[in-house]
Amino acid sequence: MTEQPILEVKHLQHIYMKGTPLEHHALAGVSLKINKGECIAVIGHTGSGKSTLIQHVNGLMRPQAGDVVVDGMDLADPKIDIRLLRRKVGLVFQNPEDQIFEKIIGDDIAYGPFKMGLPIKEVRDRVKWAMELVGLSFEEMKDRATYALSGGQKRKVALAGVLALRPDILVLDEPTAGLDPRSRNELLERLKTLNKKENMTIIFVSHNMEEVAYMADRIYVLADGRNLVDGTPEEVFVEAEKLREHYIGTPDTVEILAQLKAKGFAVRQNAYQLEEAANEIIALL
Amino acid sequence: MALPLIQVKNLSFEYAVNQTKIPVLHDISFEVKPGEYVVIIGHNGSGKSTLSKHLNGILTPVSGDVVVNGWNTKEWSSMREIRQKVGMVFQHPDNQIVATIVEDDVAFGLENLEIPPSEMKERIDFALASVGMNEFRNRPPHYLSGGQKQRVAIAGVLAMKPDCLVLDEATSMLDTHGRNEILKVVRKLNDEGMAIISVTHHMSEAAQASRVIVIEKGRIIMDGTPREIFQQEEELKRLHLDIPVASQMARKVQSHHHDFNGTLIHNDEIVKEVVRLSQREVPVI
């Protein structure tokens, strides 16, 4: 297959506060190759560079060294059309408060589609669609003040604001942190539908390995600003040892299977789905 | 019987946004004893953060009372004592970080306590070591990753050596490893006698507590040991909550194998149960 990847990152480096005593090498040569329609998880220990990496994808950060190419646009080129890029790539930050600017929820979510010059009816439809997608009732919540929200509600508003743009590439930094289990499951299901049915490319950072196992076609694991391993969930979770060495957890299912193996039981280590893992145990008894 | 450390008596609370009142907590009563480990769970917007902020007087009841170690939080004169007894880590670390260097940030709360410099240093060392942030002590906190900031925020409260630590989703931005590290610290503090009140959306984290309180729409609707609470899968799902992965596994295995204990809630219990049931047979290597 000679398909052009929708995102290619090559040997990307980033140094924070370059040339000061606090200089910090956050990315030391990271590479990714992502095709249209893939759902990709980026995992790694706190501080491994995940957020720094994904902020490059919509041009918020420009490559200091190495390449970032999004759908043919080379982000090292200072002359690229950044508005076009932002329309292609929707980024939801790790901290939702960095992303909410308007006083009223409905206005906040409408802001992006409105700036795209969409007709007002379409804007409204999109706001409604995006709010329901993240589990915020349109009627109940659209007129509420954004400052007067719980942590989880703020995360939902920030997510809806980006979803309303219907980007080709959706980039999410820990999208479900702070969501209750139902909201999390529903959001994941709907994101998966967007990915599979509408071919939206999704790149997400997550610490929740159950969620990674459920969502991701492929996983990139970062450690100290470098690629550690990548592959399908099965290929990655079977490296439990290596992941642990770099302080990265595995799903509870894999954790249980690893403990059983250590006790001498013959169980498959890559049975990360609940059903499969339970079957491994049932087979033992 | 130990006297309660915190007494919440018929607490009701509403936020006032513009002219409208948003009722959030309704007639909540409970007590926390010294050394207890309580987890509060509930869906987004159910009132967990609002309740947490009442426990050390950041918010005060519209009706009812909160009494900490005998001091009513409505009496401003005892605020300093109350804040020292009950330390709070917020849902969002940025709201808690004040200084420009990590070390100073951790010291900040101590400055009002008239602690001799030598002890101050000792406490800062202890707090930073507890959360594994020693090597970051001279860095500006605003340039840390989300999870690192969260640890600094926790260290700031630990340095105050409170009798009770209130954590509002304090691990939500940590990776599995980071979360486990913090949970280890929390358990150790609890073993040494510190009461813990922790809000979380992670059911496996709730399983660690000695008591789980479930809130819905500003009311306490369940209160019991984690094992009692997590037997009520249907009810929890109705409340947008869930049961830990270990419980899901236990139930699944039990449905095939009636001898298997379906009430297990921890990963290592599953392993022990498999060992117990397979002792009849020789494990296959």
Ligand SMILES: Nc1ncnc2c1ncn2[C@@H]1O[C@H](COP(=O)(O)OP(=O)(O)OP(=O)(O)O)[C@@H](O)[C@H]1O
């Ligand atoms: N400052 C505020 N002013 C007005 N209303 C608020 C304010 N903060 C929260 N609320 C509202 O009060 C209710 C309870 O919020 P709270 O933050 O206590 O929820 P929570 O259980 O902590 O939710 P989450 O799991 O999302 O953190 C929500 O409906 C929220 O919108």
Ligand SMILES: Nc1ncnc2c1ncn2[C@@H]1O[C@H](COP(=O)(O)OP(=O)(O)O)[C@@H](O)[C@H]1O
């Ligand atoms: N604005 C910044 N200035 C300086 N250093 C930073 C900044 N943001 C992050 N860092 C540092 O860069 C490293 C990678 O951070 P980040 O990409 O946020 O990690 P992750 O998202 O994987 O937790 C961390 O060591 C962090 O302390």
Ligand SMILES: [Mg+2]
């Ligand atoms: Mg991050």
Ligand SMILES: [Mg+2]
């Ligand atoms: Mg909250």
